Amino acid sequence: MSSFVACFVLAVLAGCCLAGDIPAPTSVKSFFQKIDHFSNSPFNRRHFPQRVFEFNKFWKADGSNVYGPMFVYTGNEGPIDSFYYNTGFMFDIAPQFGAFILFIEHRYYGESLPFGDDSFTPEGLQYLSSIQATADFADVIKFYKSALNITEVVAFGGSYGGMLAGWMRLRYPQLVDVAVAASAPLPMMARVAKPKQAFFEIVTNDYRDVDERCPEIVRAGFTQLYQTVSLPGYQHVVTGTFKLCKQFDLEQFEHLVGWARNGFLLMAMVDYPTPADFMGKLPAWPVRASCHLMLDEMERSGDAMRALAVGAGLLYNGTDGTKQCFDIYDEFIECADLTGCGTGPEAVAWDYQCCTEFQLASPSNNVTDMFPPLEWNPDIVDKYCAEKYGVTPDPVEISLQYWSADFRAASNIIFSNGLLDPWHAGGVLEDVNPTVKAITIAEGAHHLDMRGSDPSDPESVIVARKQEVELIGEWLRNARREKRANRGYKVEF
Numbered sequence: 288m289s290s291f292v293a294c295f296v297l298a299v300l301a302g303c304c305l306a307g308d309i310p311a312p313t314s315v316k317s318f319f320q321k322i323d324h325f326s327n328s329p330f331n332r333r334h335f336p337q338r339v340f341e342f343n344k345f346w347k348a349d350g351s352n353v354y355g356p357m358f359v360y361t362g363n364e365g366p367i368d369s370f371y372y373n374t375g376f377m378f379d380i381a382p383q384f385g386a387f388i389l390f391i392e393h394r395y396y397g398e399s400l401p402f403g404d405d406s407f408t409p410e411g412l413q414y415l416s417s418i419q420a421t422a423d424f425a426d427v428i429k430f431y432k433s434a435l436n437i438t439e440v441v442a443f444g445g446s447y448g449g450m451l452a453g454w455m456r457l458r459y460p461q462l463v464d465v466a467v468a469a470s471a472p473l474p475m476m477a478r479v480a481k482p483k484q485a486f487f488e489i490v491t492n493d494y495r496d497v498d499e500r501c502p503e504i505v506r507a508g509f510t511q512l513y514q515t516v517s518l519p520g521y522q523h524v525v526t527g528t529f530k531l532c533k534q535f536d537l538e539q540f541e542h543l544v545g546w547a548r549n550g551f552l553l554m555a556m557v558d559y560p561t562p563a564d565f566m567g568k569l570p571a572w573p574v575r576a577s578c579h580l581m582l583d584e585m586e587r588s589g590d591a592m593r594a595l596a597v598g599a600g601l602l603y604n605g606t607d608g609t610k611q612c613f614d615i616y617d618e619f620i621e622c623a624d625l626t627g628c629g630t631g632p633e634a635v636a637w638d639y640q641c642c643t644e645f646q647l648a649s650p651s652n653n654v655t656d657m658f659p660p661l662e663w664n665p666d667i668v669d670k671y672c673a674e675k676y677g678v679t680p681d682p683v684e685i686s687l688q689y690w691s692a693d694f695r696a697a698s699n700i701i702f703s704n705g706l707l708d709p710w711h712a713g714g715v716l717e718d719v720n721p722t723v724k725a726i727t728i729a730e731g732a733h734h735l736d737m738r739g740s741d742p743s744d745p746e747s748v749i750v751a752r753k754q755e756v757e758l759i760g761e762w763l764r765n766a767r768r769e770k771r772a773n774r775g776y777k778v779e780f
Contacts, residue, residue, distance in 0.1 A: 347385025375739020705731020
């Protein structure tokens with residue numbers, strides 16, 4: 288079998304377009320990917336199918352040695368479908384660059400499972416790491432560049448995907464010419480920079496900016512919950528107030544607190560100016576909507592705990608409000624990431640990565656933030672991870688592997704951060720050098736700039752996207768000019 292045939296096996300694309308303006312992929316394929324990039328043992332020369340989504344309708348390939356660049360999304364902790372249909376920025380700007388668009392699914396997420404249903408066993412999980420993932424992306428990019436005669440590549444990503452995009456430029460500069468790393472808290476992940484503000488404090492400030500009464504309602508609601516569970520008949524009261532599907536008891540208490548806290552955290556992260564279903568079916572500006580729901584409930588009943596339940600419940604019940612009750616164990620999974628690991632198999636994969644590579648967020652204290660005190664330190668994480676997976680985090684390794692977030696020698700990376708996003712404090716907020724640029728978005732939530740343009744977009748994200756396009760164009764022209772000087776390619780975009 289030829290190498291080209293071996294590398295690609297055409298897969299059937301189930302279903303059709305999701306809602307929105309982003310077109311369906313022109314094809315969905317499976318790349319024949321190595322399970323382990325760092326072993327020469329014959330036993331470890333195994334492969335698995337890794338999903339990739341292609342869109343080629345904008346690609347400039349006229350057959351006369353003039354080819355558009357390739358825009359690559361470095362997939363993060365979830366099925367690639369979700370990121371494909373929520374990253375409209377790449378599709379908005381691809382026509383002017385004549386770009387080929389490629390989305391690569393991260394190993395152990397979606398359908399890219401190295402061992403199928405056995406991928407999440409302790410033995411199977413050992414091949415899950417960002418180091419292996421970036422090596423995956425490198426193999427896919429190298430193949431496409433050769434197969435399609437593409438010379439320039441721009442990596443895009445948001446959140447963990449933004450970290451991966453930045454790392455691709457750092458680790459594989461011969462393959463990736465430009466990286467756009469949105470909402471990528473690399474300095475915090477590398478544990479070389481302590482954020483000036485804690486994650487939970489920023490969430491609290493987001494609610495305070497809507498109405499200064501909202502954080503106090505949340506704080507009072509949690510206090511009332513703690514008091515209620517010490518009273519006779521608390522089971523009925525808490526079950527009814529939070530509309531729980533199952534009768535509440537004290538064994539569920541900490542999980543209920545986490546469920547409510549998670550609702551506010553995620554709404555702050557995805558506080559977009561348009562309705563979105565990225566982390567739940569939410570209205571535009573969900574922090575504002577949640578805050579107003581709590582204010583309305585306080586005016587109606589004066590019950591802070593009920594207001595807390597209504598405010599947090601918006602994340603889980605969304606704009607359609609079809610749920611009759613909440614299953615807090617189905618909707619929220621406790622894990623090593625205090626900001627949540629999602630649900631389903633992806634939650635296991637991200638939990639494992641947080642136990643081996645990443646240590647996320649800081650504790651809440653109920654002083655600078657509106658949440659109950661929550662102790663979370665390396666000893667607690669070590670104990671949790673050792674009991675669950677037989678591993679403990681290595682806070683030094685990620686710094687060694689990825690430059691300790693020192694980007695002074697790097698080039699052609701855009702770090703963008705929205706100031707509404709609780710993660711922004713752990714990101715790169717100032718220019719590092721003339722070609723490692725920081726862009727801040729005053730009214731931006733988690734990687735808002737990666738979403739498609741919309742008439743309701745705030746001016747700050749419109750300006751940010753314009754800056755990003757200008758930098759991408761400038762750096763691609765420079766890259767192509769250098770390659771033309773060496774190989775004879777033309778610059779035509």
